[in-house]
Amino acid sequence: MNAISSQTHALSINPANGETVASYPYETEAQLDAALTRSINAFRNGRNTPVAQRAELLLALASTLRDQAEEMAQMITLEMGKPIAQARGEIEKCAQLAEWYAAHGPAMLAPEATLVDNGTAQIEYRPLGPILAVMPWNFPVWQVLRGAVPTMLSGNTYVLKHAPNVMGSAYLMKQAFQRAGFADGLFEVINVTPDGVSKAIADPRIAAVTLTGSVRAGMAIGSQAGAALKKCVLELGGSDPFIVLNDANLDEAVQAALIGRFQNSGQVCAAAKRLIIEEGVVEAFTAKFLEASRKLVMGDPTATETYIGPMARFDLRDELDGQVQATLAEGATLLLGGNKVEGAGNYYAPTVLANVTDQMTSFKQELFGPVASIITARDAEHAVALANDSEFGLTASVFTTDPEKARNIANQLETGGIFINAYSVSDPRVSFGGVKKSGFGRELSHFGVREFCNAQTVWLNRR
Secondary structure, three states, rough: OOOOOOOOEEEEEEOOOOOOEEEEEEOHHHHHHHHHHHHHHHHHOOOOOOOHHHHOOOOOOOOHHHEEEHHHHHHHHHHHHOOOHHHHHHHHHHHHHHHHHHHHHHHHHEEEEEEEEOOOEEEEEEOOOOEEEOOOOOOOOHHHHHHHHHHHOOOOOEEEEEOOOHHHHHHHHHHHHHHHOOOOOOOOOOOHHHHHHHHHHOOOOEEEEEEEHHHHHHHHHHHHHHOOOOOOEEOOOOOEEEEEEEOOOHHHHHHHHHHHHHHHHHHOOOOOOEEEEEEEOOOHHHHHHHHHHHHOOOOOOOOOOOOOOOOOHHHHHHHHHHHHHHHHHOOEEEOOOEEEOOOOOOEEOOOEEOOOOOOOOOHOOOOOOEEEEEEEEOOOOHHHHHOOOOOEEEEEEOOOOOOHHHHHHHHOOOOOOEEEEEHHHHOOOOOOOOOOOOOOOOEEEHHHHHOOOOEEEEEEEEE
């Protein structure tokens, strides 16, 4: 039940019961070649399509996503165990993303004119070509579309290589693009082995590469893209700090920490993984957080009341449990959970660890599951030091009622995003991405539209 692929097929396995959902044969070299040919032809045929027409297609995509919402949400839940209410929310968020870029994206691609000596000049944003996207399973539709929508609005085509366990979701997305009226080749799905990914990266028809995934995957894909001298965007892991200071509103902080840590069964790169609490309120925060965590409903992901479903893969649950047991052996205190749930399915009990220090496994490593680590900080300065003591730098949260203190701390944090009195989110209105081993490049906002563009200078001299 641990396998998600074989030598010949990608396997989709229901993590709620371990049963095989579907088996998708890997494509041949000829099929990969045909997909890349369709993509490059679609790019060449459509690169000069007015951006207003592309925006209209995005509106059609939003409508199609809503038409297919229940089918897509059910597929997400079936393939990777996301609770159905959260899966439905994911599809609606994608529809809103398409609408937002349809409304605001064209202005982000407008030429930028300036006066120069003896003439005029402007910067024009030109698409690069087919973009290879290697995507993960934890948000099977959102992770893809938050990259694809702005990238395709700017005139690129998109070649999706999805995680093996969510290929059903990949094909439903392709269906949505087709039903929305996108031309053949604008959005391609390839089901290939790692060797096939390497061939695609090296292929001259692929202009650039984007990956969302683990540090190990990022290093592999990034090195291959670098060897081919192709631009690469990497959105990798995180061990995000969630700082709560003595003057914080504890009820608000607890509720945000609960969602920030346990949504999607804790399988979120930008989750609140390290709860860094100033010592004056650590006891009160811990009591409130523990009480709230006990009330979380874990169970059948198809039930609307379920908040925590199964983890997506059995091997990932084993890895998480190993990290938890290592942290406990290092001296942490177990307040809740800390075990695999017996019976069918890939469930891991919501877990709260206290007295975690900067030398322990759950502090140093990313724990990709429903496990919260509570760390005590002596003061605000110590909290910042703890937050920055990580090889990751994706997002951070700070809870305080003092705006000046919040801004001062934000200026010191080494992350791509900082959320004051809120848990981390990805939103089309603001950029998303990290520093350190959390990757480089940005998605969303105007950065997402321009990330895979050639910023071309056009200079016109006066005669």
